[in-house]
Amino acid sequence: MPKIEGNDIRVGNVLEHKGRVWRVMKTDHVKPGKGGAYMQCELRDLFDGSKTNERFRAQETLERVRLEQRNYQFLYQDGDEFAFMDLETFDQITVGRELIGEPARFLVEGMQCEIEFYEDKPLNVTLPDTVTLEVTYAEPVVKGQTATASYKPAELSTGARVMVPPHVETGDWVTVKTADGSYVEKKRQ
Incomplete structure (x- = not known):
């Protein structure tokens, strides 16, 4: 070392x-x-x-200490365990929710993540900076609410709850930051 x-x-x-x-x-x-x-x-x-x-x-x-970073693809979730596949060797590993933290709520099947290892033990899972997901439920806009820069709660296709601008409706696609769940933009699909 x-x-x-x-x-x-x-x-x-x-x-x-x-x-x-x-x-x-x-x-x-x-x-x-x-x-x-x-x-x-x-x-x-x-x-x-x-x-x-x-x-x-x-x-x-x-x-x-030098940590080894490897690219993995998210496969599925089983309770608080998350399965990933190495993109080079196709080996599969499972990691606990505590290793991923809050960003786990934005994991989507097929998403590529970076996992840091120390002596073949996973230490950290890093998701992409942003993710685009469908809004499965958005609170209706209250009349007069659009006059101010207020946000309303919405639920995404992964079950994550985030705050979005009043113009976002159920069925829209939005981009959010995986680190804190903050709204970035509305996408056209």
């Missing part, structure tokens, strides 16, 4: 420290009046999700 010095640590780096694998969530370079400078880091354990804060001096060296 490549080495990294304390002052070269950046947000998103994956490090091996104290026998565990951590993702750097926040960094703050501190230069006190007395003593040497150090990097204050917030770390999240990639396996159990626990967090810790550590200080690394500039001359300290750490092991930087």
Whole structure:
């Protein structure tokens, strides 16, 4: 594994420290009046999700872990388990809802996702930035509501509930961001 010095640590780096694998969530370079400078880091354990804060001096060296990213296709959902197929080897794996998080509500059969692995153990599933889905139910517009920039609740074909502009109706197709479910645009189908 490549080495990294304390002052070269950046947000998103994956490090091996104290026998565990951590993702750097926040960094703050501190230069006190007395003593040497150090990097204050917030770390999240990639396996159990626990967090810790550590200080690394500039001359300290750490092991930087390289994660392997592979493209997978979403196949189906069985309760809180999601099945994916490797697009190169056609091997199938299942991952739990906790690995995907909130974006799981936007998964559609056939969607291509990126899965990060550490020593063949899946750590993270990344969906495309946006997804276009059909609106299966949209609240009716209240008279006078269109005068303001208000949004109304709608349900998408995956069962996800999102907020959409008043002009969106049942049967329309909309594009939403998978990270937070925010409305992007109405699509023509």
